[in-house]
Amino acid sequence: MKVSLFQPFKTNISGISLPEKFTFPFYYEPHELSSIAATELQSYLETQTNFEHNFGLRENQEGLVIGKMFGVLVCQNQEGEIGYLWAFSGKLAGVNQLSYFVPTIFDMLQENGFFRKEEEVLNAINRQIEVLENSAELQTKKIQLEKTKTEALTDIQNQKNKIKRLKLERDEKRNSFTNLSSTEIEQLELELSEESKKESILLKKMTKYWNFQIENAQKDVNLLLDEINQLKEERRVKSGALQQKLFAEYSFLNQFGERKSIGEIxxxxxxxxxxxxxxxxxxxxxxxxxxxxxxxxxxxxxxxPKSEIRKHKQFYPACKSKCEPILLSHMLKGLEMEANPFQENPAEGKNIEIVYEDEILLVINKPAEFLSVPGKIISDSVYQRIKELYPNATGPLIVHRLDMSTSGLMLIAKDEATYVKLQSQFIKRTIKKRYVALLDGILEENEGFIDLPLRVDLDDRPRQLFCYKHGKSAQTKWKKIEVRNNQTLVYFYPITGRTHQLRVHASHELGLKTPIVGDDLYGKKANRLHLHAENLTFEHPETREQITISVAPTF
Structure with missing residues (x-):
């Protein structure tokens, strides 16, 4: 009996209004119906016995620990009933399809499908290649080739050594010519010269002989390798054709019934x-x-996963590199969606506070949710505002950046020479910065040092991943200030300045395991990210005076 995948809510939802617009999948607060559907799926996951998968939630469970992203789609059927669908990303319990979950869009492993048939052809070619590469005949020919090369090398080297030895003997004979007549010397020189020519000619003949032997042995090997290479080329062509066919067949629907292949997208x-x-x-x-x-x-x-930050039961947006092109360019076409916040100007209505200024530089207090430099879509930024306020300023202006969501102190250079001098201080790490952050939990320790190298998540920019192999050094000192309302106020002293460094170091399991309040990437959304660059100490480029600026956070 086939189980229906459209499931009615077990919870009474009669008093809940439907959303006016569909969820913008890359930045959202779950609608109440989505939250209920997710809770009902989570309840199923906690009690189900249909499959065995180690999520890392039970002690002593066998199998590799693999956490998983699940999705719920609240939808309405043609009878007007409201229900939901469940899905998981990738595979679950080692398979593409399980009861109650929507199937994969294109199952290339289906029986009698073209992929299975073409795969078997490729496997047959692989087996042929393996047989030929491991054949006794090929191994014998290769051994013979190497043996011939070794014999040639030995024979030729022996002849070269002989030529050197005979030359030394001839030189000794020439040294004994002192008591001979000129006629005798001339005769002996002729004999010695003939001997030298004879040995050189022998070396050339020997080299020619062995080159011929090696060439023939190589031909014997190449004859067998050519057959292998032809099979490899056939495999390459067939594999490429199969891939293109997969790209064409793997297609996605939208609400208009239009299909678009993954290759097109x-x-x-x-x-x-x-x-x-x-x-x-x-x-x-x-x-x-x-x-x-x-x-x-x-x-x-x-x-x-060890490299990234995912919290059990926490909601996340769809990934950008894999899903954004599929969803925004095709699947969500025609659906009335919530506004894309990435196209809205977060700095609108906000002002930059100048807290220090002289003839060559200034220090500003950047509001939270305010770009340091223009983005791909939004140009309003600290840079843009400073250009408007100081039209005669030259150079890059922005000496260092703060994340859009972080508030606090930024150094601005009014001319290029000042910019270079201040940049040099950042490079030499002589500028001292102190951040204050409110963490969503209680820290037991009072201070510490975090060393977790970071790199960008290529599949989900701008998220950062912890990575020893490819990550850049990221180091942070921290100190607890106080605990209030089950939250901890801390100082951060970044030694390096990587993107999202303090946010990842706060959230990651190998860091403080306590995300910053309001961190919508590595924790939970709130009214703002509670991270503020409150203290900045630098050497004035002209006076060499140590200047310290402080601005307290508003949280």
Whole structure:
């Protein structure tokens, strides 16, 4: 009996209004219906016995620990009933499809599908290549080739050594010519010269002989290798054709019934795993079964991967590199969505406070949610405002940046010479910075040092990942100030200045394991990110005076 994937709410939702617009999947607060659907899915995950998967939530459970992103799509069927769909990203319990969850959009492993057939052809070629590469005949020919090369090298080297030895003997004979007549010397010189020529000619003949032997032995090997290389080329062509066919067949629906292939969306170069995330799977199934999308949300279930920050049961946006092109360019076409906050100017209505100024520089207090430099969409920024306030200022102006969500002190240079001198202080790390942050939890220790190298998450910019192999050094000292209302106020003293360094160091399991209040990337959203650059000490480029500026946070 086939289980229906459109599930009615177990909770009474009669008093809950439907959202006016569909969820913007890359930045959202879950609608109440999405939260209820997620809670009901989480309840199922806690009690189900249909599959075995180690999420890292139970002690002594066998298998590799793999946390997983799940998604829920609240939708309406043609009878007007409100329900939801469930999905997981990638595979779960080692398979693509499980009861109650929407299937993968394109199952290339389906029986009698073209992929299985073409895969078997490729596997057959691989087996042929393996047989030929491991054949006794090829190994014998290779051994013979190496043996011939070794014999040639030995023979030729022996002849060269002989030529050197005979030359020394000839030189000794020449040294004994003192008592001979000129006629005798001439005769002996002729004999010695002939001997030298004879040995040189022998070396040339020997070299020619061995080159011929090596060439023949190499031909014997190449004859067998050519067959292998032909098979490899056939495999390359067939594999490329299969990939292009996959790109063409792997297609996504939208509400108009239009299909667009993954090859078209990503110009035949999709990132690994594209289309396997929960969001496109949910929407595709809904459109395929004439269900109207109402709201959507995704949450993490299980332990976090060591490299990134994922919190159990916490909601997250859809990933950018894999999902954004699929969803925004095609699948969400025609759906009335919530506003894209990335296209809104967060600095509108906010002002920059100048806290110090002289002829060559100034220090400003940047508000939270205010770009330091122009972005791809929003140009309003500290740089733009300073250019307007100081039209005669030259050079890059912005000596260092703060994350958009971080408030606090920034150094501005009014001319290029000042910029270079201040930049030099940052490079030499002689400028001292102190941040204050409110953490969402209680820290037991009073101070410490965090050393977690970071790199950008290529699949989900601007998120940062902890990575020893490819990450850049990121070091932070910290000190507890006080605990209030189950939250901890701390000082951060960054030694390096990596993107999101303090935010990741606060949130990561190998850091403080306590995210900053309001961190919408590594913690939970609030009215703002509670991180403020409150203290800045630098040497004035002209007077050499040590200047310290402080501005207290508003939280």
């Amino acid at each position: 990503f110009n035949n170069n999709p990132p690994a795993g594209a289309g396997e995330c929960a969001a496109p799977k949910l929407l595709h199934y809904a459109f395929e079964h004439h269900l109207k999308p109402i709201a959507m949300a995704e949450f993490w279930w299980g332990q976090s």
